[in-house]
Amino acid sequence: MMRDRMSAGPMSPEAIRAAADGLDASLFEPAEFDASSGERGGYSNYSYWRSTARGFIKNRVALVFLALLVTLLVFTFVQPLLPGQKSPTKIHIDPATGMQYRNVEPGAEFWFGTNTIGQDLWSRIWSGTRTSLLIGLIVGAVEMVVGIAFGAVWGYVRRLDGVITELYNVLNNIPTTIVLMLLSYILRPSFRTMVIAMCATGWLGLARFVRNQIVIIRDREYNLASRCLGTPTRRIIFKNLLPYLVSVIMLQTALSIPGTIGWEVFLTYIGLGLPVSIPSLGNLVNEGRQIMMSPELRYQLLFPTVVLSMITISFYVLGNAFSDASDPRNHV
Amino acid sequence: MLKYTVRRLLQSLVTLLIVVSAVFLLMRLLPVEGYFGDGYDKLSESQREAVLQKMGLLDPWYVQLGSFYAGLLRGDLGVSTIYRQDVPVLEVVAPRIPYSMRFGLVAIAIALVAGLAMGVSMAKHKGRALDKLWTGYVVFVSAVPLAVYLLFIQLYVTELFGLPLLFDKYRPSSWILPALSMSLGSIAGYAMWMRRYMVDELNKDYIRLAMAKGLPRSAIMVRHVMRNAYVPMAQYLPASILMTISGSIYIESLYSIPGMGGLLVDVIQRQDNPMVQGLVLIFSSIGIVGLFLGDLLMALFDPRIKLAKSEASR
Numbered sequence: 084m085m086r087d088r089m090s091a092g093p094m095s096p097e098a099i100r101a102a103a104d105g106l107d108a109s110l111f112e113p114a115e116f117d118a119s120s121g122e123r124g125g126y127s128n129y130s131y132w133r134s135t136a137r138g139f140i141k142n143r144v145a146l147v148f149l150a151l152l153v154t155l156l157v158f159t160f161v162q163p164l165l166p167g168q169k170s171p172t173k174i175h176i177d178p179a180t181g182m183q184y185r186n187v188e189p190g191a192e193f194w195f196g197t198n199t200i201g202q203d204l205w206s207r208i209w210s211g212t213r214t215s216l217l218i219g220l221i222v223g224a225v226e227m228v229v230g231i232a233f234g235a236v237w238g239y240v241r242r243l244d245g246v247i248t249e250l251y252n253v254l255n256n257i258p259t260t261i262v263l264m265l266l267s268y269i270l271r272p273s274f275r276t277m278v279i280a281m282c283a284t285g286w287l288g289l290a291r292f293v294r295n296q297i298v299i300i301r302d303r304e305y306n307l308a309s310r311c312l313g314t315p316t317r318r319i320i321f322k323n324l325l326p327y328l329v330s331v332i333m334l335q336t337a338l339s340i341p342g343t344i345g346w347e348v349f350l351t352y353i354g355l356g357l358p359v360s361i362p363s364l365g366n367l368v369n370e371g372r373q374i375m376m377s378p379e380l381r382y383q384l385l386f387p388t389v390v391l392s393m394i395t396i397s398f399y400v401l402g403n404a405f406s407d408a409s410d411p412r413n414h415v
Numbered sequence: 416m417l418k419y420t421v422r423r424l425l426q427s428l429v430t431l432l433i434v435v436s437a438v439f440l441l442m443r444l445l446p447v448e449g450y451f452g453d454g455y456d457k458l459s460e461s462q463r464e465a466v467l468q469k470m471g472l473l474d475p476w477y478v479q480l481g482s483f484y485a486g487l488l489r490g491d492l493g494v495s496t497i498y499r500q501d502v503p504v505l506e507v508v509a510p511r512i513p514y515s516m517r518f519g520l521v522a523i524a525i526a527l528v529a530g531l532a533m534g535v536s537m538a539k540h541k542g543r544a545l546d547k548l549w550t551g552y553v554v555f556v557s558a559v560p561l562a563v564y565l566l567f568i569q570l571y572v573t574e575l576f577g578l579p580l581l582f583d584k585y586r587p588s589s590w591i592l593p594a595l596s597m598s599l600g601s602i603a604g605y606a607m608w609m610r611r612y613m614v615d616e617l618n619k620d621y622i623r624l625a626m627a628k629g630l631p632r633s634a635i636m637v638r639h640v641m642r643n644a645y646v647p648m649a650q651y652l653p654a655s656i657l658m659t660i661s662g663s664i665y666i667e668s669l670y671s672i673p674g675m676g677g678l679l680v681d682v683i684q685r686q687d688n689p690m691v692q693g694l695v696l697i698f699s700s701i702g703i704v705g706l707f708l709g710d711l712l713m714a715l716f717d718p719r720i721k722l723a724k725s726e727a728s729r
Contacts, residue, residue, distance in 0.1 A: 253433050269441055345561065349562040352562055352680075391563060
């Protein structure tokens with residue numbers, strides 16, 4: 084019966100009205116986007132960031148680490164401005180004997196002692212932390228931008244999916260260590276080399292996570308519904324997609340900082356790190372390692388590694404806690 | 416299965432081809448001094464030219480790449496210039512392969528057994544002391560750089576248990592710490608995957624049904640939960656292989672194990688270009704072959720994986 088009518092050409096308005104059993108024809112017009120009815124479905128006063136904060140505050144362990152990390156970060160950058168701080172690279176000389184203050188035990192004058200050539204370990208540690216954090220923050224930021232951009236294209240543009248997936252498989256097959264070592268070996272060791280090498284390897288993981296999330300949520304019913312209702316792309320991105328991505332992006336970025344610090348220590352160990360004239364956590368650990376066989380000098384290894392571990396563990400725990408709190412699936 | 420194997424093999428071969436070419440071309444960017452060894456300053460300009468000419472380093476890059484592949488097919492990776500002058504790279508590397516292989520495989524095996532056991536015990540005691548203890552371990556191992564905690568293991572654990580500080584192939588006790596150190600990171604990875612898998616699985620309806628039927632817990636574990644446990648294993652195996660390779664480079668050097676990883680650190684420090692190139696190629700190939708075998712093994716165990724296209728979802 085249907086086919087009969089179709090073949091008879093366009094239906095007259097009367098025929099439509101008859102077929103619709105008196106339904107209102109305006110219901111079949113494409114809907115206009117209406118911002119106010121967009122909010123109607125949500126319950127009273129949900130706010131993404133408020134819910135995230137509420138989830139985060141519930142996590143006691145994370146709060147402790149947040150306090151620790153904030154204290155450490157603030158202190159790291161304020162330390163050179165405090166009174167009575169020594170230069171991290173100056174070699175201190177004993178005025179009485181004219182000799183360098185070598186391997187002075189931690190005490191009132193040198194809080195963390197001095198190293199084998201008479202430099203103040205306390206100020207070296209904070210200066211080194213600044214260097215390593217700077218590398219970590221630059222690399223983290225670059226990874227975030229490149230990873231999101233690449234992952235978004237990978238997830239959204241279906242025609243490129245196959246090609247990029249194959250490319251990913253090629254890159255993912257090579258151990259990161261090898262790529263890092265090769266790049267640092269070819270470009271001469273320097274601050275820039277280290278940043279370039281780490282940026283070149285780090286974004287891949289984030290891109291993969293972003294791509295997977297986008298593929299999963301791109302065609303969910305609620306996104307389909309939003310598109311049908313004429314929701315502007317901007318709103319779809321900010322309200323429908325981004326809240327699901329914040330969690331994964333923040334986790335990967337937070338984890339990239341301890342990762343970067345770890346690579347720096349490793350590259351320094353094999354002789355591809357920063358020049359010894361620049362204090363960095365890698366250089367400090369390496370200096371400490373060279374003298375670790377004499378038990379009375381082990382403080383030179385212990386102090387830098389304790390600071391390093393506090394920073395990396397804080398970033399790790401906070402990244403995970405924030406990622407849990409910001410995942411909209413965990414919001415009430 | 417055959418189709419999957421062939422497809423996966425082709426993919427690995429293409430990857431290998433791209434990686435080898437990329438590494439070779441990148442190495443051409445290095446200054447040529449690295450090919451002379453100690454005698455660089457003694458040579459005159461024309462003598463240097465002659466040496467470079469003989470090594471083919473003055474040819475255009477595609478000619479060099481071609482002759483490099485021709486050499487590869489004959490099993491020729493070039494000769495060492497500094498580490499052991501004029502000895503073929505393969506000859507230097509060959510006696511070291513068994514050490515690296517043995518340590519790597521033992522470490523992966525330890526990680527698999529210990530990691531899965533840890534994950535199961537975490538899920539079993541979820542929220543209680545044991546779970547928190549192992550979670551602490553996982554957080555520590557994942558957050559603190561491997562280059563740092565392994566150093567402390569070498570320093571203090573050797574003192575604590577009277578184990579040798581350096582590797583000695585005639586002392587079996589010197590094998591323990593390096594192998595354990597190599598597996599620590601992977602243990603944490605397996606434990607996390609396994610815990611997540613178990614917690615998810617135990618909340619599923621079919622497990623509830625089994626419990627309602629009055630099946631003993633151990634039977635549920637063995638017959639239902641553990642049978643599917645290769646899913647978390649499959650998901651983590653590739654990462655574990657790559658992690659072991661990375662760790663071995665540091666650990667072999669730390670304990671002076673005469674394997675390839677320690678050698679790579681040595682030749683990087685002494686700037687022996689052909690050796691670096693050869694070892695980087697060998698390590699990348701091991702990564703590619705390892706992932707290929709790992710995927711194949713998992714496809715054998717679990718027929719669902721080839722349908723799910725493990726390479727895309729990994």
